Amino acid sequence: MIQYSFDDKVAIVTGAAIGIGFEIVKQLCSSGASVIINDIDSAALEKATTIIRNQGGKCNAVLGNSGDLGTIQKMVQKAVREYGKLDFVVANAGITTFGNFIDYKPEDFQTLTSVNLQGSFFLAQAATKQFIKQKTGGRVIFMSSVTGHQAHPKLAAYGMTKAALEMLAKSLSVELAPHKITVNAVAPGATLTERTQSDEGYKATWEDITPTGIVSTTKDISNTILFLLSDSSSQITGQTIVVDGGWTSVSPPPNEM
Template identity: 50%
Template sequence: MKRFSQQNVLVTGAGTGIGFGICRSFALEGATVALNDKDENLARQAASTINKEIGTDSVYPYGCNVADIVQVREMVKDFTGKVGGLHIAVINAGITNYGPFLTYTPEAFDTLTSVNLRGSYFTAQAAALSMIEHKHAGRIILMSSVTGLQAHINLSAYGMTKAALRLMAKALALELGSYQITVNAIGAGATITERTLSDDPDYERNWNSVAPNGRTGYVEDIANTALFLASAEARHITGDTIMVDGGWTVYSPVPSQHPTEQHK
């Protein structure tokens, strides 16, 4: 039997990139998965791609913006009604917007926090309530970042949200522990995805040059960490954040040739 057979999993922000990789990994390990993305067509395409690969229709697409709490609750209700509860929630949905502190706008701040903070918090709440209702010992995994540990120019607001998710993992672990629900976060470092390669075609070479282990992260590095935190082997780990960054946060340099928006 595969590791996550008879396990129901929700992954948000999963149309592409890290979220898609996490969905695919759980599905390959036998889980039934709700794949969420704010773009409904992208969610459907992503779910179809995984279902074709594994040969079953075990991935369900859901198009909704996690900033809309009503939609989130409806998604969780619909999915759990179909499959009989929820065991694992990987709260990956998040947005990034750059901007120097002195000119950063309230509109940009509200857009960012509505997804990264309110969306994460209330998705976790909906997931936890389902786990408790169905008496499932559950796993909630939040997606933090190295930017929640080390400051970056023009990413003050984004970094604040990612730091908040680390504390959220601690606070929710404290409140949900008696229900046998663990809550942890993943601190993702530089990772090769469609978006990062679009921003910088030399992304891998640039970040290889500053990583202590000489390599840039791949989506499977993050997905494998999510699988571990969701597994029985991690049953005694809660309230923690695992940094998956090749040791980058040891000293945290930025590649001089990396064409990001951080210097704008």
Template identity: 45%
Template sequence: MSRLLDGKVAIVTGASREIGATMAELLAAHGCAVLAAHFGEAERAEALAERIRANGGRILIHDADLSRVAANQALIARAVDAFGRVDILAANAGLTISAPFLATTEEQWDTLFDLNVKGSFFAAQAAARQMIAQQSGGRIIFSASVTGVQAIPGLSAYGITKAALRHMAKTLACELGLYGITVNALGIGAIVNERNRNDDPEYEAHWGRVTPTGRVGLPTDVAQALLFLASPEAAHITGQTLIIDGGWTLTSPLPPSS
């Protein structure tokens, strides 16, 4: 396999769960030294590190609450201390809270925005400052969602945070382009994972029936899109949201379980 990112340093947040872990593994396989950030999931993070090291990759794990500005600044500093630079930020950390609009609480709103929006913004700010100091460009990629494109009942506050990430990619792209830094977002659709398999044994079948490609998304689908946007081939792509949903947003029907 040709390695697209030899010598690069990547930070992946939210790296202990399926999508983030798959991102970290793919970036490491393509030559990146990876700083994998998690929050209180040391066992999962250590398992990820073992897999990457077993395949000859370089990884450092970092436990942090990225809803705090100082924690995002410390994250970038840790990567520089360990690997000397930062080339790629995959701002993937986030959480989902499902609640009807009329029942959404201030605490739920603040929890979502503190991590999904504030955390992503200040991680990008700290990374961009480092990239500018290096004078070698860089890549910032946010994990957004199709809920930021298409309204889904019960996910109003969450969807608003993901729409904010799409706009964040646009505005930061305008400010950082002259430094050789591209900023994009991933519009992630339904992706099978351990949690939704446990919550709904028919999750894959339900989403497969309402998706034009006939199947639910996989973490590897998201990671491959990230790899492309992080690669030299995507140097002239910025301010965009790459939708990864098998065409679901073309028609947007919800499965019976939703």
């Protein structure tokens, strides 16, 4: 892993108590950044915050649904209050709801879009207002998915939200460039997390259909995020980086689906 220096940088990462989000926070803090960690699970959030602080990292927690506008304001306000500014936002939080299109329920659609779209859109908006106020520029990262590129069984609604985030990154890259704000997305493929590793067949199934024969880890995704937050990526904006071991090049679905 390349070791970046994010001394004096301040970030918000949503959905960050476990999995990809937690790895992003760990890497940011180990590189010198101060991080506002958000999650909806109070126990997991407390555990994550304790681990980061025990490792010498600087972080503060904001409990709440990342799709809630009040929670979004609390995150930005806490970043500024605790650390004096805001530099990075990683809208990592997202939920997945499986379901056939014909039977998909409106309440499931509202729950899905409130987090995946509303939360990401308005967190980016709140952060942008702070970036402009500071006149310092900034970085915004949206978490997409390979399902925003390739059709996947029973994930029409989810895939739609992820494709929308990639279009949002492209649109905002133009609108926010005059303010020295870059906006990009990362689209993970199959990734080993606490949730996916609870499925005994997950790793073997995805290794079999991934060209590299390797399932991504949370570090693979986090490494990409940190690159996009670094000065090395200053000319990259409006883009989506797919991290999937080549799966979207061939796109075979898992056998069980």
